[in-house]
Amino acid sequence: MRVLFVCSGNICRSPLGAQVLTARLGPDAPAFEVESAGTIAQDGAPMDPAAAAQSERLGGVPGDHRARYLTEAIAGSADLVLTAERAHRSAVVSLAPRAAKRAFTITQFARVLDGLAPADLAGVSSPAALVELVARLRGTVAPPADPADDDVDDPYRRSTATHERVADEIAAALTVIADALRAVR
Template structure:
């Protein structure tokens, strides 16, 4: 299964998400291809130092990261797209309209997973089926009162405290996602 994280510059949120998901998947990580890209990224930039520190804190490994620009092929090739913001999801769907069913913000995917009952996931045996089921049921889960609550703030060039808060939000959401993915492996 190919999981794609998307943010703007691909130097903070999306590589952090990819690295933390790999860490949370643990021994099941080899069953997934986890990557990231950015809607305005320059190819090859290293991860932002503050974001990299948060990745390490949460068990990730930022050493091999090089940013890359989101293309239609990258978006279309993912089985699950997790974006930092709703605007990034819109950019993915604009590039690859068929990805609409597989694209969520990180927090939205986690929120929907948490709201589902075990019976909602009956018969789900693969990660791909999990994504399809969450996509089908996302409309049955009430949205947040403020739609922006499904977005992850951009910490770039902001305080260390902001980086910690953003990393903790991503980490909490991805704990739920990793648990669900591991359960169907």
């Protein structure tokens, strides 16, 4: 399964998300191709050092991450797209309309998973079936009172405390997502 994280510059939130999800998947990580891209990324830009430090703190491996610009091919080839903000999800769907059923904000996907009953998950036997189920049931789980609560703030050029808060928010959502993906693998 190919999981794509999308943010703006592909130097903070999306690489952090990809790295933390890989860490949270643990021994099951090789069954997933986890990557990232940005809607306004400058190809080859390095990961923001503050975001890389947060990734390391949360078990991620920043390595030699290099930003890449989101294209139709990248968006269209993903089995699950997790975006930092609703605007990024819109950009993905504009590039690859068929991705609409597979694209969510990170926090939305986790929120819908949290809202499902165990009976909802009966018979789900693959990560692809899980994505299909969440897409089908996303309208049955109450949305946040403020739609912006489905967005993850951009920490770029902000304080260490902001980077830490954003990283912790992403990590909390990805723990829910990784647990669900591992459970149906």
